[in-house]
Amino acid sequence: MRIRMVCFVGCAILLAIACRSSQEEKNDAPIDYSFDVKPILSDRCYKCHGPDEAQRKSNLRLDTEAGALALVGEKLDHHIILKGLADSSELIMRIYSSDPDLMMPPPDSKLALTDQEKKILKQWIDQGAQWKPHWAFVKPVKVPLPKVKKSSWPKNEIDYFTLAKMEEKGFSPSGEAETHILARRMAFDVTGLPPSVSLVDALNQSKAEDPFAAYLDALFRLPAYGENQASFWLDLARYGDTHGYQDDLPRVMWPWRDWVIHAFNKNMPYDQFVTWQLAGDLLTNANKEQLLASAFNRNHKITQEGGVIDEEYRVEYVADRTNTFSKAFLGLTMECARCHDHKYDPISTEAYYSTFAFFNSVPETGFVQNQTTPKPWMPISKQDLSGVLNFVNARTIIKKDMDTIEQMVMKDDAEVNRKSFILKRGSYNSPGPRVTPLALQVVAPYDTLTLGNNRLGLAKWLFINDHPLTARVLVNRIWQQLFGRGIVSTSDDFGSQGALPVNPQLLDWLAVDMVQHQWDIQYMMKKIMSSATYRQSSNASASSEELDPENKYLSRGPRYRMNYEMIRDNVLAASGLLNREIGGPSVKPYQPPGIWEELTVGGDSFRGEAGYKVDKGEKQYRRSLYTYWRRTIPPPTMMTFDNPQREFCEVRRARTSTPLQALVMMNDPQVLEASRVLAYQAMNDRTEPKTRLKLVFNAVLSRDPTSGESAEVLHYYFSEKKKYTDNKTAALKLLSIGQYPHPQNLDPAEAAAWMMTCSLLFNLDESLTKY
């Protein structure tokens, strides 16, 4: 591993050198406040000279123009910044000083500026020190499509923006990916599953000008689409099947999860989708579906630990809702302002608790003992299942007319009438001045007269005209889902410390387009997937890989490790084991014994079920988003593949490559059993090893093997077959992995050899990768 790091140093230095020389050539190139200057000021100066009044040193603030132009010194004759005259600006003197008493940032802050950064600040002041408001708080507009040289390339508007950026940076686009590759890429992006043979056949036979248009339409019609979208939304909504602290007992939230799938499949417009989740209970004559949607706000953890102080935890839940709201819909990390004014963004504690106040009227308690469904909740009856809640898969639970499910929802209680206060240092028992519900005014004005002062108003505020964040944050997340990286790479932080958009005009164009198309998520996904940018081959030339390792400038198609849901679902789908039932209570697929028992009290702590009872039969093969989510002990395979713990809102997953992942793919009975069942299929369908191989290749990778691959894999198959012919006991042991019965008519040696051949294919990098 040492080698990898060292060589990365190599690339980094080459890049740094390349950048520096281009900067030096263009000494007078205009310095942009938002893109060049503010990131430096925010990261290195705001901590002491930013929005946080309590931490501000020398009464100097650099986050506002007025603050930075102030006069200082005993005689008030020193300019912090004198526009056009860097050499007369105190700021420049201080950052170039080597006197430890004068230099800024001070040595003990560990926030030193690089020479390059100092130079940027100097040039910016010499060029007149132009200020701009934070880019993400300015409403997005569609600018005219940029001029491009290679004008034959664009398929739609998106491509003009990406191509212009490529041409500016000296890249050229890659060719279109081959049909079978695009078919696979699109199928995973839309449904999270490999494409079906019939859809691909239709695609291949299509005579249409863009055969992919009909193919995409067909994919979006599949219910698997809603499931795939839901798997991302469950991270954002911090969904779990347990309460999340200490004993971590079960809760019933899956009817809400069923609703999410349903809403995506109906292609519910995003404004409605979000409004119902934030405030479905407050809609006029709210029906049970709208009430159910509001359970979004109850997905936070709830403590059941004896001895806790009730109010401490109740406040924690309200804060969790506030933080989730902010991160999920505004792309801002407000939680810093829970204890002190935000150090980087203009969010005061007062503003924080004013948003907090929207979520503070729930008739709930901090401590709940042995309750599956803490108040407030609503019953789901048999009648509901045949009516407004017909998408809730509760057939196995609600059989009689009397049966009900209790589902947590939101229900503000006027009688609770809880007043909200600024909590000093975030502490539940240190109330400060009182606040009333108000959304972040620095983002967009909140008019209490028209919007009211409850959660419904807050939801409506997200969708007022010219709201600068809601649409940008959404389209960026969609982009992230399809390309593996948002246009703003920090999809959870559009604030001063977040990354800047690589292509701001494209982001804004998409955001405005989203609103113009009534928040239609499927429209937006199709739009992006119809672009030449998306359809590029992901093969990387040495130069584009070296100069743009992260593919920021999109001169090739997306290529990255799939999330665990897709990897496991692909294994199940390829083998034919996948159970396509939608919704219902979560299931317990294979998990090594003892994992729950080791960490828990045992016996009665999990309703007589401290132990994880592996499900039998069809439930074993459900899609991965239905896997039971016990928050203190989440499914270990999923943790190995970077799934978030679901303890709070996450909108972005890490993507690593580790030895533990290799162990899962090689030895998890789920993968081995699927290998075995796929082997049976191949053996039933075909006789020739070559044709069998073709079948399994297509099942796993949606393509034929190359002749080179064919030779290598068949060689492996024959050597395995020889081994098991000599050792039938070993073959029979392999064939007994998993619940699926072994058909007696098949030769064990041959079956075991095919099984391990399939396992080999499931372990290929390609099987784990969207490309």
Place this chain on the structure above:
Amino acid sequence: MHKLESEEFNYLMNQNRRTFLSKMSVGIGSLALGSLMCRSRPESALLSQGQGLQAFQQIAPKAKRIIYLFQSGAPSQLELFDYKPLLSKMRGQDLPESIRQGQRLTTMTSGQKKFPLVGSPFEFKQHGESGAYFSDLLPHIASISNEITVIKSMHTEAINHDPAVTFLQCGHQQPGRPAIGSWLSYGLGSENENLPAYCVFLSRGKGNIQPLASRLWGSAFLPSIHQGVQLRSGKDPVLYLENPEGYDGISRRNMLDKLSTLNHMQIKEMGDPEIATRISQYEMAYRMQTSVPEVLNLANEPTHILNLYGQDVLKPGTYAANCLMARRLSESGVRFVQLYHMGWDAHDNLPNTERNLTKDVDQPSAALIKDLKQRGLLDETLVIWGGEFGRTNYCQGDLTKDNYGRDHHPRCFTIWMAGGGIKKGYVYGETDEFGYNIVENPVHVHDFQATLLHIMGIDHEKMTFKYQGRRFRLTDVSGKVVEDILA
């Protein structure tokens, strides 16, 4: 290029800016190697175990590895280390308000009408040059008194288990921060190519067990390569480590060779350096398949060593077995080994709990110190022993002739440390005669964490990770190195 365009990239640049200078001597060769062999993407560099470039190690380290013997549920300092004869004298009398000073209590006892004081029924004696007190429940730990520093003035902010353990392990009461071991893996990397940098063992005693959560060894926002790996007793010590029955190591080797051939065909076609990373991760998995069972196999330990750890040492899953495995892993270069022994939470029946649990942990804990010492490893290994908070000086529930319980007490508790960088035979901090408040040298959880990092050569304020716009660190926003306990 805009330097802050990508936080990951920025992070790597930070890493590399520092490491570049220290690597100048090999710089040219590495550069050449770099451009030839791997055009690494930042995201794969992030997951590299080879953060072992020791980017954050800027103080001379006093220890290379840590073994943390965590006593989950909170042992009672008053029955083990913190000798308070006054409590026995005042047995049954109410805790004076002048001592409690209205401090918050858990709701398990805040409703009690009385807070009757109760002393330890176990005898205390002074041991070693420091004159440290140990009760007669800890004869073995008392016997290593000259090797350890006892800190009697630990205090925490949390009053319940879940937040308190999370606070101690991750520096914050609410979940979402990386554990100490993850931070060390991130900051220092692995010393070993075949084993995880951070391993965790669980065991349980006869007492009131409080559940744990796997997030206590989770990497949170750090890349998952820095997650702790739970080692379990039984045939699959690491999940999915063992090949399926009917499939031996030779078969696995053949499979991996073929996999590598096929993946290399893809590299040619796709030009993606991630594939090369994947191949190397599969190779490490393969090495782990032999190295982990090897290091956990106690068969070759001589009898006198086994005897040192006591009669439970060959029973898989016991604290004693885990202590010996911890020594073996540490010896093989595992950066951080964490044991959790569960069962200390004695709200009632406290004397029996302390008896049972000390029987589990006393001898093996002391044995680990002796064993490391005789191997010359104690100087480079930091060993920590302690729970998440203390227990109250007053009785919870009924106080009977020979039985009582104690509630959670965050205001003071005792831990001990030994090995690399720690004073030998030393007692630090003092509590009042009621054993309720600290009167001298308080050590906050963040001070403890800062000290631990300092011993590993890391400035706790400098080892940060930027996530959601903020630079996070183990010690959050406070923490001072406790210089007085350093050798």
